[in-house]
Amino acid sequence: MALITKSIKGTQDVLPGESHKIQFLESAAKEIAANFGFREIRTPVFEHTELFQRGVGDTTDVVQKEMYTFLDKGGRSITLRPEGTAGAVRSFLEHGLYNEPMPQKLCYLTSCYRYEKPQAGRLREFHQFGVECLGTASPAADAEVIALAGELFSFLGVRGLELQLNSIGCKECRKEYHKALHDYFYGHKDELCGTCQERLDRNPMRILDCKSPVCSAIAKDAPKVLDYLCDDCRAHFEQVQSFLKTMQIPFTVNPTIVRGLDYYTRTVFEFVSTEIGAQGTVCGGGRYDGLVEEIGGPHTPALGFGMGLERLQLLMEAQGLPFPAPETCNLYIASMGDNALQTAAQIVSALRQEGVYAEFDVVGRSVKAQMKYANKIGAKFTMVLGDSELETGKAMLKNMETGEQQEMALDTFEGDFMRLSISESLKDIEALGVDTDIDIDAILNTNLF
Ligand code: ATP
Numbered sequence: 001m002a003l004i005t006k007s008i009k010g011t012q013d014v015l016p017g018e019s020h021k022i023q024f025l026e027s028a029a030k031e032i033a034a035n036f037g038f039r040e041i042r043t044p045v046f047e048h049t050e051l052f053q054r055g056v057g058d059t060t061d062v063v064q065k066e067m068y069t070f071l072d073k074g075g076r077s078i079t080l081r082p083e084g085t086a087g088a089v090r091s092f093l094e095h096g097l098y099n100e101p102m103p104q105k106l107c108y109l110t111s112c113y114r115y116e117k118p119q120a121g122r123l124r125e126f127h128q129f130g131v132e133c134l135g136t137a138s139p140a141a142d143a144e145v146i147a148l149a150g151e152l153f154s155f156l157g158v159r160g161l162e163l164q165l166n167s168i169g170c171k172e173c174r175k176e177y178h179k180a181l182h183d184y185f186y187g188h189k190d191e192l193c194g195t196c197q198e199r200l201d202r203n204p205m206r207i208l209d210c211k212s213p214v215c216s217a218i219a220k221d222a223p224k225v226l227d228y229l230c231d232d233c234r235a236h237f238e239q240v241q242s243f244l245k246t247m248q249i250p251f252t253v254n255p256t257i258v259r260g261l262d263y264y265t266r267t268v269f270e271f272v273s274t275e276i277g278a279q280g281t282v283c284g285g286g287r288y289d290g291l292v293e294e295i296g297g298p299h300t301p302a303l304g305f306g307m308g309l310e311r312l313q314l315l316m317e318a319q320g321l322p323f324p325a326p327e328t329c330n331l332y333i334a335s336m337g338d339n340a341l342q343t344a345a346q347i348v349s350a351l352r353q354e355g356v357y358a359e360f361d362v363v364g365r366s367v368k369a370q371m372k373y374a375n376k377i378g379a380k381f382t383m384v385l386g387d388s389e390l391e392t393g394k395a396m397l398k399n400m401e402t403g404e405q406q407e408m409a410l411d412t413f414e415g416d417f418m419r420l421s422i423s424e425s426l427k428d429i430e431a432l433g434v435d436t437d438i439d440i441d442a443i444l445n446t447n448l449f
């Protein structure tokens with residue numbers, strides 16, 4: 001029965017000692033998305049299987065090999081979302097967001113599910129930060145979406161990511177290209193893997209994306225989509241590049257990028273790192289001008305990206321980048337005896353109502369063991385309460401960093417402690433060389449605390 005104490009292959013827990021890292025990534029992503037005008041959308045973890053078959057494309061690896069699909073008790077075919085775009089677009093249609101002012105800028109932080117071979121940076125449950133910008137065909141929007149991802153990387157301090165850009169054209173120019181690809185791969189038909197042999201007639205572009213070493217070796221010399229772009233697609237691609245230059249976002253054109261999902265048109269891009277091994281693509285995205293129509297809505301040009309948060313975290317760890325430490329306990333009140341415990345509980349709860357992180361003993365340990373715990377959690381201040389402190393109405397507050405002690409009156413403790421901890425914070429700020437001329441009482445009288 002050891003099975004029940006093991007998580008499912010390809011999934012991972014985020015433990016309390018680590019969760020601040022992903023929280024930091026998530027809050028940075030949300031904040032930057034908000035600065036670009038993207039608002040959060042939340043959609044269900046499962047959808048009708050058909051949404052992904054149609055949206056992602058039934059000749060893709062994701063749909064053919066990787067989806068978690070099952071029948072629910074009502075006999076419906078349900079799929080755990082393998083990516084975020086299809087659900088966001090479904091919701092956009094269902095709720096008539098196309099009647100709202102365009103573009104609709106959506107973002108999400110979401111779990112995704114793919115039945116893949118688990119390895120570093122490749123999980124069966126993983127998490128994405130994604131954005132979708134719906135209702136604009138302008139190349140400025142392509143540059144804006146790319147800039148958003150770039151802004152997040154630079155905010156986090158991530159180095160060495162290469163932005164690789166390509167255009168895979170529209171339906172029209174792709175007809176010619178498909179023909180050329182088909183002819184090329186037909187000459188190698190017997191060498192291709194089984195899946196690609198089947199794809200040859202229906203969607204030869206998918207072969208370019210196949211991970212089998214034989215197929216990708218053959219794909220290297222295949223015709224390049226950039227040579228087949230129509231005039232409009234070529235102009236669009238050139239304008240995207242010119243906006244990126246204006247915004248000082250460096251990129252390289254990589255004519256082999258086609259992306260693994262069927263819905264892409266025109267611009268496709270990836271942010272790639274060489275530092276985290278084979279799973280180096282941290283972010284991938286592009287335009288999907290035909291997707292909304294494909295799912296049954298009005299013609300709505302759009303684009304977006306998905307960024308793998310686990311890969312981003314791996315990369316940041318590999319580069320030794322800092323994740324802000326979580327807030328530590330401001331005050332721990334150790335107590336001896338029932339009355340002191342009651343008083344400790346009372347003071348702590350009053351401080352918590354003021355927004356202070358404070359703790360007291362909820363285990364029933366000796367004072368010595370309580371102090372050991374206070375040390376372990378890194379409490380900034382401690383105070384010991386016993387019968388004699390209750391009698392005199394005074395107790396010693398200890399600054400755990402400096403060892404300094406000072407006597408505090410219990411009847412005015414909350415206010416005095418707030419004043420003290422604000423002045424400590426101001427000292428920290430002044431130590432950074434910032435001049436603070438702040439009236440602490442004025443701060444305490446506002447509703448900030
Ligand atoms: P890959 O080529 O690595 O399989 P993909 O093209 O399938 O990636 P997308 O569908 O574009 O990936 O998803 C966007 C991002 O989500 C990827 O760039 C990656 O960072 C992340 N991602 C995709 N699949 C996984 C996975 N199985 N585990 C962890 N992260 C993933």
Ligand code: MG
Nearest residue numbers: 061062116260
């Ligand atoms: Mg994949």
